[in-house]
Amino acid sequence: xxxxxxxxxxxxxxxxxxxxxxxxxxxxxxxxxxxxxxxxxxxxxxxxxxxxxxxxxxxxxxxxxxxxxxxxxxxxxxxxxxxxxxxxxxxxxxxxxxxxxxxxxxxxxxxxxxx
Amino acid sequence: xxxxxxxxxxxxxxxxxxxxxxxxxxxxxxxxxxxxxxxxxxxxxxxxxxxxxxxxxxxxxxxxxxxxxxxxxxxxxxxxxxxxxxxxxxxxxxxxxxxxxxxxxxxxxxx
Numbered sequence: 001x002x003x004x005x006x007x008x009x010x011x012x013x014x015x016x017x018x019x020x021x022x023x024x025x026x027x028x029x030x031x032x033x034x035x036x037x038x039x040x041x042x043x044x045x046x047x048x049x050x051x052x053x054x055x056x057x058x059x060x061x062x063x064x065x066x067x068x069x070x071x072x073x074x075x076x077x078x079x080x081x082x083x084x085x086x087x088x089x090x091x092x093x094x095x096x097x098x099x100x101x102x103x104x105x106x107x108x109x110x111x112x113x114x115x
Numbered sequence: 116x117x118x119x120x121x122x123x124x125x126x127x128x129x130x131x132x133x134x135x136x137x138x139x140x141x142x143x144x145x146x147x148x149x150x151x152x153x154x155x156x157x158x159x160x161x162x163x164x165x166x167x168x169x170x171x172x173x174x175x176x177x178x179x180x181x182x183x184x185x186x187x188x189x190x191x192x193x194x195x196x197x198x199x200x201x202x203x204x205x206x207x208x209x210x211x212x213x214x215x216x217x218x219x220x221x222x223x224x225x226x
Binding site: 104 | 157158173207
C-alpha cells in the first residue's frame with residue numbers, strides 16, 4: 001500500500017521554464033513533508049520541507065505547496081536549470097507515531113532539464 | 116557538515132553469502148536508518164535504530180538484520196544473500212527534527 005505517491009515517473013522541462021513535481025498521500029496522520037533530490041551514484045540530499053500548518057514554503061528557486069484537503073503537495077522549481085536534472089523524492093512523516101519519526105518516501109520523479 | 120559514510124560503493128556477492136554493509140556517521144546522531152532503493156519503488160525502510168543496541172523493523176525487514184553496538188555505527192546484515200536483494204542500499208542518520216542525512220549508497224549485486 002503506497003501511502004506516498006508520485007504518479008509521474010519522469011518529467012522533461014526546458015531550461016528557464018518552471019518544473020512542477022507532484023506528490024499525493026493517503027495517510028491523514030502525515031503532518032510534515034520533505035523533498036529530496038538524488039543524483040545517480042549519490043545519496044539523496046534534503047531540498048525543502050513544509051509543515052502541515054503551512055500551505056507554502058519558499059527557498060530561492062524552490063517552492064513547496066501543500067493542499068491538505070486534497071492530500072497533495074507540489075514542488076515548483078523556477079527557473080529550471082540543467083543542474084536540477086535528478087530524481088526527486090517526496091517524503092512524509094507523522095508526528096507521535098513512535099520513535100525516530102520515520103519517513104515514508106514516494107517512488108520518485110526523474111526530472112530532465114533540457115537546453 | 117554532517118557526514119555519513121558507507122563502507123563500500125559497489126559490492127558483488129554470491130547467493131548464500133553473508134553480507135555486511137557498514138554505515139558510520141560523525142554527528143553523534145541518535146537515529147540511524149537503512150533503506151533500499153529500487154526502480155519504481157522508491158526508498159523503502161528496512162530497519163532503523165533510535166539508540167545503541169536498540170532497533171526496530173521497518174517496512175521490509177525480511178531477510179535482513181542489523182547491529183548497533185556503537186552510536187556512530189549501524190550495520191546491515193544479509194544472513195544469506197539472494198538475488199532479489201540486489202539493490203542500492205542507503206544509510207541515513209537523524210538527530211532532532213525530520214530531516215535525514217544520507218550516505219552515498221552501496222550498490223549490491225548478488226549473483
